[in-house]
Amino acid sequence: MIKLYDTRRRQKVDFEPVEPGKVSMYVCGPTVYNRIHIGNARTFISFDMIRRYLAWRGFDVTFVQNVTDVDDKIIRRAAEEARTAAEVAEEYTRLFIEDMHAAGVQDPDIRPKATEEIGTMIALIERLIERGHAYVSEGDVYFDVRSYPGYGQLSGRDVDEAESGHRELRADGQGLEERKRDELDFALWKAAKPGEPAWESPWGEGRPGWHIECSAMSEKYLGLPFDIHGGGADLVFPHHENERAQSECACDSTFANYWMHSGMLQIANAETGETEKMSKSLNNFLLLHEVLEQVRPAALRMLMLQSHYRSPLVFGEQRV
Template identity: 55%
Template sequence: MKLYNTMTGQKEEFVPLRPGEVTMYVCGPTVYNYFHVGNARVFVVFDVVRRYLEYRGYKVTYVQNFTDIDDKMIKRANEEGTTVKELGDRFIKEYFDDAEALGIKRATYHPRATENIDNIIEFIKKLIDRGYAYVAGGDVYFDVSKFGDYGKLSHKNIDELISGARIDVNELKDDPLDFALWKAQKEGEPGWESPWGVGRPGWHIECSVMANTFLGQTIDIHAGGPDLVFPHHENEIAQSEAANGRPFARYWMHVGFLNVNNEKMSKSKNNFFTVRELREKYDPEIIRFFILTSHYRSPLNFSLELLDQAKNGLDRLYNGLENIKFFMNRGAEGREYTAEERGFTDRVDGYRDRFVQVMDDDFNTADAIAVIFELIRECNSFLKEGIHKQVAKKAYDVLMELCGVLNILEDKEQVVDEDIRRLIEERQKARAERNWALADKIRDQLRDMGIILEDTPSGVRWKRV
């Protein structure tokens, strides 16, 4: 298995620190609002990375944090006349609502920054004791000049970082690149007692401490959005390696940028979409499927038209699934496979091998979905009346196995409901008796239940809508 490491700028063989186990930290949301489609790409992509690692036999400890103390949270809480904690509680709940709708599995741990204040304070003390941080007027800053490898993730030197970074003007800092580990409390802000006075942690230190607390001093995979490479992840590396004297993360993974209608997503351009808004018009599985049809490192353009195209593609997969299920339920049995059927089942196994091959190559979900479409096409071409039902069952099992890794194409009705089966049989009897009025009445009744019938030479097929 190979993955692209942002640190080295190339694909590398994936070798975890401990055989058979993977530790993985993914930067989560700042919980002051619903998350947008760009966030969704990060969360969906690394959900699939985790699922695939588990599919390949690894035990994955997956941490995704909540940033629940932050300038944006303080501003929004003050605007709403609520507390930062109440705001965080509310949007953590909303996060899980949207994430679970997108088929994102809960992390092994979902730590909150405010639940780790004591550990953060101890970590900052350690940095001060080791000479990497200094106190200035109730704030504590990391001294970038003391960390010789600063810039190794973003591949920029100090001069480039100074000229390209948006750095707050602060007379208390020794150097413009130095960043806050602890911020003194201002009026109207929440705060915690510390050796440097009442205050709150800086953003970067929160993730370092939560990764250290829940996964250890060196982790296998650290992941997030492309905007986090600098300064957030660069600063995490500096403070973590300065404190612990060892590498922080072995592999760094970042998704590509997401644009909306070929422009950067921005509220001012009125092209800002939250997942909650999109869910009002689209099944969230369509959003997930759309995200996975592109390689995670490629730039991704989002538009409602492209989402409609994704819906059409997903519908084709569902139609293929229903076709396979039809022959699985109606196929022949009680005989040996024919030579053609044996050849087909061998080819079906080959699709699994191809799926693994492309996913082993830096989690290429786009090519993995292409393999699934090819499997569907071959099934549509090969399966016909008289086929052995176990041949269709083989295709069904492999299809659902591969789609299960991506968490798409759920078989919402693995067994036909007794009521549906009974109504279909009654309609067939009415048709045989040429009682067209009753047959049409039953068809309408099934349509009201969300069941669409299709009369074919091989019998009646049905699907849910």
């Protein structure tokens, strides 16, 4: 019997797949606006190891990993470089796959792209509106967080104390908070802004919110419930909390039976010797492809896998 630590239950539990002998597994993929850094790589290497282990144990594993190829960050990058969002996304999707191959990470069995699954997302949003869990406001569609009694169970947050995942802005720079019924509600569909990619929908032209894409694609390719949902610990809230809420409200089903999250990567400050969170805002991140120019992929994988996948990992040149 395999035991794994389930984030929602906060303990190790026996692993019993939905279908004996098979494992359905969804791990959140990249938002393709830049090359990935080694913090991202740690998550992907960790779940590559978990997938390989399950296959070694004799399970037939179906592994799905999405690509977020429409997002605010991609749109900003495109504007800075005078390119289309599609051009930016296509380039960095290709480079992500190259980086994963260089690090010895297997391709997923299915790699859906957000822009190719818009219809699936719209259908899921329509279900949520019909069931009273979402509402339309000036061309946007929001999920009604308080309509789901189980909100906060995954992250361990009290819904009355939780903060909204992020503050969104309109094209004129004004906040969207006034469009929401509650500050915790999050966007399922965003009304089109001038010059941004947009698709037709029952609520007007726009594009999907980030959280809805993983719910739509995991249901489409794995069915509900599926066995394992994975990602970095930074995705527990709000991303995975929101995924779970909208999927279970739309489908009257458990979303994922087990939640697994990898620990964050910290970097050693070369001057002080102290460790700090790897962050683009601190300008202390290292891109995976640059690291692999200096060290062998096998050495990097060994470093990543020497620590338990849920534990924080300190990265420094002296360790590789």
